[in-house]
Amino acid sequence: MKSIYLHQWQRFRRAPMLVVSFFLLTVVFVFTLAGFQSDDKFTVLALVKEGSSDQAAEEWIDRLNESEGMFFDLREEEEVREMMRDGRRNFALAVGDSDYRMVVAAEDANLMRVESYTAQVFREEFRLMQAEEAGGENIREDIQSSLEDPVLTVTTETIEGAEGTFVYDNQIQTLFGMTLFFSIYTMIFSLMNVTEEKRTGTWDRLIVSPLKKSQMYIGHFLYCFTVGCAQIVVIFLLFKYGLGFDLGGNFPAILIVVGCYAFAIVALGTLLMGLVKSSQQLQAVIPIVATAMAMLGGAFWPIEIVTNNIVLFLSQGMPILYALDALKSIAIYGRGLADLAQPLSILIIFGVVCMGVGVNLMERRG
Incomplete structure (x- = not known):
C-alpha cells in the first residue's frame, strides 16, 4: 500500500x-x-449644485455619510459628469444649500435606494431646523442623548432552523x-x-x-x-x-x-x-x-x-x-x-x- x-x-x-x-x-x-465584498458600503458620487456654497454641501455630505450602507463622495462637477459620460457611473447626487437633485445618466438598481435615503435625511434635518426655530435650541443635544441612552432597548435574534429563516x-x-x-x-x-x-x-x-x-x-x-x-x-x-x-x-x-x-x-x-x-x-x-x-x-x-x-x-x-x-x-x-x-x-x-x-x-x- x-x-x-x-x-x-x-x-x-x-x-x-x-x-x-x-x-x-x-x-x-x-x-x-x-x-x-469585505466593504459593504456603496459609493455615491456627489457634486455641489450650481449656485450653492461648498460649505453647505460639505455639511450635507457629512450628514449623509452617517449611513452605514452608503458613502457619499463629494467631487468636482466636471469630474463627476465625465465619469457619467464614460459610463463609469449611472447617476450622481447634486447637493444644494437646502435641497438636492439626482443627476441620472442611465437607469440603476441603486437609484431608488439612494434617493429614498437622501430624502429621509433632508426631511429629518428640516424638522430639526423647524424645532430649533420654535425655541428648542438644545433639541439636537436632547435627541442625541436619548439615542445614546434609550428608555427601551429591543434586541432581535434570528433563530437558526426556524421555518423560513436562515443566515446568508x-x-x-x-x-x-x-x-x-x-x-x-x-x-x-x-x-x-x-x-x-x-x-x-x-x-x-x-x-x-x-x-x-x-x-x-x-x-x-x-x-x-x-x-x-x-x-x-x-x-x-x-x-x-x-x-x-x-x-x-x-x-x-x-x-x-x-x-x-x-x-x-x-x-x-x-x-x-x-x-x-x-x-x-x-x-x-x-x-x-x-x-x-x-x-x-x-x-x-x-x-x-x-x-x-x-x-x-x-x-x-x-x-x-x-x-x-x-x-x-x-x-x-x-x-x-x-x-x-x-x-x-x-x-x-x-x-x-x-x-x-x-x-x-x-x-x-x-
Whole structure:
C-alpha cells in the first residue's frame, strides 16, 4: 500500500498541472465572486449644485455619510459628469444649500435606494431646523442623548432552523461552495490512474506481485483522499488568513467535515469507475456529475432559497449538500461536532455504500 501511495505522489511531481489548475480555478472564482465584498458600503458620487456654497454641501455630505450602507463622495462637477459620460457611473447626487437633485445618466438598481435615503435625511434635518426655530435650541443635544441612552432597548435574534429563516453570508457560501465543487474534479480525475493502469496492463502485473489487491486500492484511494483534503484545507487557510474570511473558531471541526466529504467523493469516484467502461467515458461523466451535484446540492446558491420540491428531494442524495450544511453550521452558527452527527454520518454511510458497490463492479468487469 505504501509503495502504491508513494508512486502516485511521484506521478504528481512529474505532472502536477491537474491539481494545480483546479486549485487556481477555485482561488480565482472565490476571489472574483466574494473577495472584494469585505466593504459593504456603496459609493455615491456627489457634486455641489450650481449656485450653492461648498460649505453647505460639505455639511450635507457629512450628514449623509452617517449611513452605514452608503458613502457619499463629494467631487468636482466636471469630474463627476465625465465619469457619467464614460459610463463609469449611472447617476450622481447634486447637493444644494437646502435641497438636492439626482443627476441620472442611465437607469440603476441603486437609484431608488439612494434617493429614498437622501430624502429621509433632508426631511429629518428640516424638522430639526423647524424645532430649533420654535425655541428648542438644545433639541439636537436632547435627541442625541436619548439615542445614546434609550428608555427601551429591543434586541432581535434570528433563530437558526426556524421555518423560513436562515443566515446568508455570501463570502462563506461562495468559498465553501466553489471549493467543494472544484475538489470533486481533483479527486475523481486523480482516480483515473486506476483505469489507466487497468487499460495499459500495469494493474495485472501488480496483481502477481506480493501486493494484495486491497492494498492497491487503498493506496490509490488514500492518495486521492489526501490530495482532495489538502486542496480544500489550503484554500480555506488562504482565505481565512489571507483575506480575512470568518470561518468561525472551530477549525478542527472543519477538518473533520472535510475528511468525511473527501471520503464520500473518493467513494463516488470509485462507483463511477465501476459503471463506465473506459477512461474516456469517465472523463465525459465527471463534469456532468460534478456540475449536477453542485447545482442540486447548493454549491452555486443557498439550498434554502429553492422551493421546487423535486429539486429538494434530489438534493438529499448529494454529499455536497451535507458537507455544506456542516461547514456553514460551524462557520456561521458556531456549532460543534456533537451537532453535526447527522450530516457526517450520512457522508460516511454514502461513502461506504458507494465504495463497496464500486469496487465490486470493477472486480466483476476486471
